[in-house]
Amino acid sequence: MIEEQNELYYSLNHYLNSEDDNPELALKIARGYQKMFRRGFGVPEQTTRLTLKTTLLNLKKYRGTPFYKILMRLSGFVHRELTPFVSYFFIHGSLATLDYVPGFSDLDTFVFVKKDTCGQPEKLKQFKDKLALAQNLLKEIDPNGHHGFLCCNEANLNHYCNAYMPIPVFRNAKILLGPKRIAFHLRDSQTEHEQVFERFARILLDKKRFAPNAVTTFGFKYFISVLLLMPTLYLQARGSILYKKHAFKLYTHSLLDKATLVRKNFSRKSLKKLILLLGQDYLSQTKNMVKEMKRGIKTQKHQDSLYINSPRLVSISVYEKARRELIKKFENNHDVAAIYEYGRIQSPGISDLDLIVVTQSNLKSSQPADYTITTEEFPYASRVATGTLMVVNKKDFADIQLFDEVNLKLLYGEKIPLNRLSASDLKYREIASVADWLPERLTRLTRMLKQPRFDIRNSLLYLRSFCYVLERVSKLTGDPYFAQMTHEVLKARSLWLNRKATDLRYLVMRLVYTGYEAMAAFTDRFFNKPCRTEGELLLFPWQRILFTANAAEVDPDLAISFSTLDTTTLPVSSTLLPHFLTYSRQPGVLSRQMRKQLKTNMRPQTNINRGYENFLKKKMDLANRYADFLLANDLKTGLYRFGFYLQSYLKSLKN
DSSP, X not given: OHHHHHHHHHHHHHHHHOSSOOHHHHHHHHHHHHHXXXXXXXXXXXXXXXXXXXXXXXXXXXXXXXXXXXXHHHHHHIIIIITTTEEEEEEESHHHHTOOOTTTOOOEEEEEEOHHHHHOHHXXXXXXXXXXXXXXXXHHHOTTOXXXXXXXXXXXXXXXXXXXXXXXXXXXXXEEESOSEEEEEEOOOHHHHHHHHHHHHHHHTOHHHHOTTTOOHHHHHHHHHHHHHHHHHHHHHTTOOOOHHHHHHHOOOHHHHHHHHHHHHTTTSOHHHHHHHHOTTHHHHHHHHHHHHHHHHHHHHHHHTOEEOOOOOOOHHHHHHHHHHHHHHHTTOTXXXXXXXXXXXXXXXXXXXXXXXXXXXXXXXXXXXXXXOOTTTOTTHHHHBOSBOEEEEHHHHTTGGGTOOOOEEEEEEOOOOOOOOOHHHHHHHXXXXXXXXXXXXXXXXXXXXXXXXXEHHHHXXXXXXXXXXXXXXXXXXXXXXXXXXXXXXXXXXXHHHTTOOOOHHHHHHHHHHHHHHHHHHHHHHHOOSOOOOOEEEESSTTEEEEEESOGGGOOHHHHHHHOOSSOEEEEEEGGGHHHHHHHHTSSSHHHHHHHHHEEESSOOOOOOOHHHXXXXXXXXXXXXXXXXXXXXXXOSSOOSSOHHHHHHHHHHHHO
């Protein structure tokens, strides 16, 4: 089915941009699409939704340029003649981002064609004739232009191949015609990205076509255009889907520097001088660069196949024995008032045993080491629980619902009454939990994709944790889409526990995309006030959350591509910054540490709802009280929330 989709896509573009009419091809395309319409374009469960806000082309910005009149005519033509045939008409590339080079830059377009246009040969012919009239506008901008109008059936949006035109292109594009939003349902396009790279590599290495003594100005421009596209195609073949200008930051080569110089001087120098700028041996240089790229793609594919730490099924009885071990340990400890379990054991062998030890306000008969799980003392607990228990004093534990709707189960000791929250605080708690955890969990998922070996158990653990955040977003926004990913994660857990391997890297990538989709829906609903202040927040040294006012930079592909083994950089909307600023402005050790780790580019304004601000103050006050209790009793770990700030504070004391 994927092969049919791709064949129809390329046949459609060949037909629409051909100078000759071909009724047989039009009929073949129409019948092919009719068949696809009847049975669907793919399996919906294998796609990831990504919704973009479109940006209108502002024609006023082109006044005084050679493109203004042509763009005005094109805009009028599109609205007057193409509305019956197309759903979206995008202008992309350097002309859309205003970093064009006169004499070299083409008018780059991408058009989503209505379903009924593609399914009817007569209507397809009418559309082709309309596009032929518009082709003259492309030639007016550049007589050496090499492509016409790239077109895609709008039905492909439900099973979109990112190799047709990558999503980052649309993030930076401008629209002439179409709704304010466009929703892509992305399928796995990695094979097609590799095929596109190979196709353009073969084009570049065509000696007969591009030999220095035979190439024309028209041909040389095409060679330079493809050459400058290769870093993008190379990175896409390695799994990083980037906008063209960003690709040059991740792949550099001396030949590309010279090609950039040729591009800038294309309209000012003769063909002979342009060839000298690139070097007479440019075909040999290109061959060496392509070889280097192919080695890089092969290395990446090998890395993507390396998995470690496969989970093993653990009997539920092991968890019960672990509970008994810990109860026996603490039942004679007069400082311990109760032991609570939180969370659920859904996948024995992957799920952690999460425990909170509730103590008296003053520890008199225990030491910090008593709250650490060791293999020697706890052979069962060390298999299924984290190395350190959460430790909270009795008084503060009563307010634990300020943090989360914690699913608590009393294992030992007295039942401690919990303070109830007001209806408004319950709502604020859900919003605050998403703002706290969605960026943080996204950094962890992004980090997984950068590791040379993929940790299976660890990733399955965090994927489930991440789904809790998505479920909250689904509940808050009323969009069931985000909660649906839980089923796929639980299925992956089950398969791996039964020794049936699945592609976890691709699942993690899909969840990063889904996380950004959820973040957009969440911020649009609850953090929609503009915030010009930008900045960054460091959690652990490797976790960097970047607050940006540029919507095009809030991009999962940028997060994945520009993160490294050492640092995960996650761009998010600057509208989230006031949430963290409110935390940092409170008194207490965690807030003071947060102020040190939160940097802004100007004096910021919180600009958030007063009731929500008051809730955040209460939440941070509780966290600071937790931390004060741990520090007073020389406990280095055990903080229920905001542990990254406590660890940074303790590290600063050592330095």
